[in-house]
Amino acid sequence: MLGRPSHLREISVVRILATIGVLALILVACTSAAEPEDAASAPLSFPGLDQFDSAPPPPKSDIDKIAAGEKLYAQNRASCHMPDLSGDPDWKIPNDDGVYPPPPHDATGHT
Secondary structure, eight states: OOSSOHHHHHHHHHHHHHHHHHHHHHHHHHHHTSOOGGGGGSOOOOTTGGGOSSOOOOOOOOHHHHHHHHHHHHHHTHHHHOTTSOOOTTTTSOOTTSOOOOOOOOTTSOO
16 A cells, blocks of 8 residues: 555544644633623723823924024025925926926925
8 A cells, every 4th residue: 555654644643633632722721711791892991091181282382493494494495385385386297397396385394
């Protein structure tokens, strides 16, 4: 008969059955350790979080830094992106040389 000798086939069967038994034990252990069904409907609780009535206030702006940023923008960017951040009205259409005009800035200052 071709194939494995019978004693090797028996060892393979024993290994397969042992693996199935171990997996079954793991499954039983995980199932019994699961949370009770009513735990899913319970509200989440974070210890210590109840001490805050609301979010903390935002940090105070540094007036000097804001003024310096406005000055830098006026000196370096406003000539192209406009003082009001609007950019070129036709910014989506390339110029004759294929270069796109300056786009507007969004609320975060990005173009």
